[in-house]
Amino acid sequence: MKSLGSSSPVAASPASASPVPEVAAPAPYRSKRSAALVIEGRAAAAGVPFSAMLEIADRCNEACIHCYQVQGQKGELETEQWERVMRELAELGVMFLTFSGGEATLRKDFLHLVAYARRLRFAVRIFTNGLNVDAAMAAELGRQSVQEVQISLYSHRAELHDRVTRVPGSFERVVAAAQHLRAASVKVLLKSPLMSLNAPEYGEYVAFVTSLGCDYTLDPKLNPRENGDPAPTALSIDRRSYLALRRDTRFATPPVRRERSLDAPPCSACRGNVHVEPNGELRPCTQWSIPTGHVLAGDLRDTWYGDATARRIRGLTWNDLPGCRVCDLRPHCQRCFADAERAVGDALAPYARACQNALWKYEAELGVQPELDSPSGLCDSQPVGPFRQAGEHRFIVESVAPLEPAAPGALLSGPARPSGPPPDPSQPPLSRPTLSQSLVSLRRHAGGPSLTPPPLRRRGDSAEPDGQVRPRVGTTVA
Amino acid sequence: MTSNEPRTQLSGPTRVVQNERTACRVIGGKAVVITIDHNQVHVLNGVGTRVWELADGRPLDAIVDAIVDEFEVERAQAALDVCQFAERLVAIGAARVEGERPE
Numbered sequence: 387m388k389s390l391g392s393s394s395p396v397a398a399s400p401a402s403a404s405p406v407p408e409v410a411a412p413a414p415y416r417s418k419r420s421a422a423l424v425i426e427g428r429a430a431a432a433g434v435p436f437s438a439m440l441e442i443a444d445r446c447n448e449a450c451i452h453c454y455q456v457q458g459q460k461g462e463l464e465t466e467q468w469e470r471v472m473r474e475l476a477e478l479g480v481m482f483l484t485f486s487g488g489e490a491t492l493r494k495d496f497l498h499l500v501a502y503a504r505r506l507r508f509a510v511r512i513f514t515n516g517l518n519v520d521a522a523m524a525a526e527l528g529r530q531s532v533q534e535v536q537i538s539l540y541s542h543r544a545e546l547h548d549r550v551t552r553v554p555g556s557f558e559r560v561v562a563a564a565q566h567l568r569a570a571s572v573k574v575l576l577k578s579p580l581m582s583l584n585a586p587e588y589g590e591y592v593a594f595v596t597s598l599g600c601d602y603t604l605d606p607k608l609n610p611r612e613n614g615d616p617a618p619t620a621l622s623i624d625r626r627s628y629l630a631l632r633r634d635t636r637f638a639t640p641p642v643r644r645e646r647s648l649d650a651p652p653c654s655a656c657r658g659n660v661h662v663e664p665n666g667e668l669r670p671c672t673q674w675s676i677p678t679g680h681v682l683a684g685d686l687r688d689t690w691y692g693d694a695t696a697r698r699i700r701g702l703t704w705n706d707l708p709g710c711r712v713c714d715l716r717p718h719c720q721r722c723f724a725d726a727e728r729a730v731g732d733a734l735a736p737y738a739r740a741c742q743n744a745l746w747k748y749e750a751e752l753g754v755q756p757e758l759d760s761p762s763g764l765c766d767s768q769p770v771g772p773f774r775q776a777g778e779h780r781f782i783v784e785s786v787a788p789l790e791p792a793a794p795g796a797l798l799s800g801p802a803r804p805s806g807p808p809p810d811p812s813q814p815p816l817s818r819p820t821l822s823q824s825l826v827s828l829r830r831h832a833g834g835p836s837l838t839p840p841p842l843r844r845r846g847d848s849a850e851p852d853g854q855v856r857p858r859v860g861t862t863v864a
Numbered sequence: 865m866t867s868n869e870p871r872t873q874l875s876g877p878t879r880v881v882q883n884e885r886t887a888c889r890v891i892g893g894k895a896v897v898i899t900i901d902h903n904q905v906h907v908l909n910g911v912g913t914r915v916w917e918l919a920d921g922r923p924l925d926a927i928v929d930a931i932v933d934e935f936e937v938e939r940a941q942a943a944l945d946v947c948q949f950a951e952r953l954v955a956i957g958a959a960r961v962e963g964e965r966p967e
Contacts, residue, residue: 434891481889481896509887509898531885531900573903 426658434479435690437659439672442468442499443488444664448515448551450538452581452618454609454673457488460665465495467682469502471662474686476506480660482533483508488664491518500530509533516563517556524563528570535567539576541584542594550583564598574600579608580631581621592636606631607743610728612675619739625746632750646717648705655723656700660690670699673724674733699723702734709736713772714781715756718747738768745769754779873951876925876943879962880950882916886958890917899957906956911935915949921962924950 426436444460446453463471475483483503490496491514503510512527516537519527527535537560540550544557560576567574576595578584584591588604595602606628610616623631651657655670656678662668668679668689678696679689690696702723704711710721713736721740729737749755757780758769773781874880882888887898895913897906908916914934918927927950928943935942953959 436891476889479889479891481887481891481898507886507888509900533887533898533900533903571901 435658435660436480437482437484438475438480439484439486439659439661440468440471441486441488441490441662441664442496443490443492445492446487446489446515447492447517448489448553448556450540450551452550452579452608452621454611454618455488456611456613460663460667462493462664463666463681465498467666468495468499471666471681471686472499472503472506472508474681475660476508478660478687478690481509482511484511484513486513489515489518491523497523497526497530500527500532504530504532511536514538514563515551515556516560517553519563519566521566521569524566524570524572527567528572532572534573534575536575536577537563538578539564539591539595540578540581541587542591543587546584546587550581561598564600568599574598575603576600577603577605580604580606580623580627581608582623582627583621585623585627585631588631604631609673609725612673614728616728628746629750632747646704648711649703651700651702652704652707652710652721653723655702656696660686668693668696670696671724673722674727675724676727707734707736709772710734712774712784713744714775715741715744715748715771715773718751719744720747736771738770741769741771741773744771744773752779756781758783874924874947874954874961876923876928876947878924878947878950879921880919880924880927880954880959881921881962882919883958883960888916897958902957904956906958912949915946916953916958919950919953919959 442462444462445457446455472483485496485500485503490512493499500510500512510530510532512532512535514535514537516539519535519537538551539547539557539560541547541557547557547560548554564574564576576598578591580588591604592602606623608618608622610619653671655674659671660668661671662681666681667677668681670676670678676695678699679693681689683689704716707721710716710719713719719740720743721737723733725739726735726737727733729739745756745758756773758773759776759780760769760783769783772784774784776782883899885900887900889896890913893910893913895908895916897908897916898904899906911931914931915927918930924946925943928939928946931937931942931946932939937945950959954961
């Protein structure tokens with residue numbers, strides 16, 4: 387007869403990106419994996435998404451000069467429809483739920499939806515501009531045990547913040563919102579993209595945010611508008627500002643990855659996070675405007691695992707990127723399918739912004755600016771890879787033959803997809819951009835992902851798959 | 865129970881309930897619990913997950929009964945383990961004793 391044994395030590399694991407102590411490790415060692423990564427890993431192993439982003443509002447009460455969103459054209463789901471979405475996400479195994487917009491707090495049912503999510507035991511985060519977060523709302527978010535509220539704050543100077551938001555007085559309201567939330571014991575993260583306007587003052591920004599008792603994050607990337615307008619990227623920081631940020635010891639950077647498997651996915655699109663637009667359309671991520679189903683077109687589980695476009699995207703690896711797969715700067719690259727599609731009309735092709743960023747990242751991490759040789763002998767101000775290493779810190783720019791276009795509709799003619807319920811005829815047909823069809827239809831991994839819905843756990847089953855009782859009752863962190 | 869055996873502060877009649885200030889999902893048969901106030905993640909093993917699922921305010925004795933029904937374990941051992949584990953859940957803020965105010 388097996389004994390349940392004694393309780394194991396309790397593993398205290400910060401839910402944010404802090405180090406996680408490993409129970410099994412010798413005392414002085416701590417895992418460098420964050421708890422979020424632990425959960426992500428477990429969810430991936432079980433074949434389930436671990437987070438969801440619900441853009442519940444298609445409107446905003448600011449008009450930020452750099453914003454990538456185009457609002458007021460999608461429409462919004464009703465309260466009961468969002469409730470259904472959350473129930474199905476919970477059944478799918480999603481743990482982290484983020485409410486975003488537009489401006490999520492503009493919905494009259496915002497607090498109701500937060501409370502509903504908490505009843506379903508989600509860890510809830512909220513992205514907001516803070517304008518509507520008064521003392522009463524902050525107190526309610528505290529009562530609902532919201533895990534974190536992230537507020538956009540673009541400068542420690544009121545004049546500059548208000549210039550970015552184009553709403554006079556918005557700085558004062560953001561600061562008040564942060565203070566209300568902190569008073570209600572809600573964790574607050576203030577965040578900003580780094581722009582040419584605010585980058586020179588980021589040190590003062592960090593000091594100001596810290597003085598408010600808040601965390602902060604600064605993002606050097608600006609995105610084009612979702613309608614393709616590249617205007618926001620004109621505010622991007624230059625190389626000098628980028629290198630200054632990356633070399634600042636206050637910002638921990640992950641170690642340089644010398645290897646990056648060709649079989650690894652280039653990004654997490656359609657993998658761990660379920661992204662839902664205000665009108666219920668599913669997308670691969672925040673940036674990529676290609677539909678991968680609709681939350682109301684049948685069961686969400688079937689759509690998540692069965693949508694043909696999502697399956698193609700989920701199966702993409704570096705090996706499917708004709709230029710990038712041979713690039714020797716790949717370990718430093720943070721390319722984005724959406725950016726590539728907007729920049730060069732091919733989500734899988736190299737494009738200037740990613741290549742420039744890889745060069746900057748190489749320089750930041752290795753401390754040496756790489757030399758580039760072009761076969762033509764011409765110096766390109768915005769070189770596009772692939773880059774082949776020709777010596778120490780020296781690379782040759784290689785040209786890649788253009789892709790042949792795919793046959794129309796080829797995306798949907800791949801290997802058999804799992805059977806799912808037919809689309810709801812009451813819903814409008816989902817448009818699929820022809821361009822994006824061709825982008826993902828050519829590829830070697832068109833067979834889709836290995837992810838399959840996990841078997842549902844039944845009450846009454848033994849706690850372990852082999853029917854054996856584990857020797858310990860307790861908490862562990864993998 | 866002899867004086868040399870481990871003791872627990874919680875006993876069979878104690879009612880333990882999951883703390884509302886947690887987030888939870890069962891992933892791959894194991895509960896992942898986030899305590900909001902401490903901002904920490906705890907992963908329960910299979911048996912711990914079952915105890916967690918049963919922590920709905922019923923007496924620990926009833927949880928022990930369920931565990932004994934489902935696993936090959938002597939009742940005395942299960943009672944000791946469940947009470948100790950429930951104590952740990954309360955200590956980390958994942959559960960609270962019914963009738964006591966949450967933190």
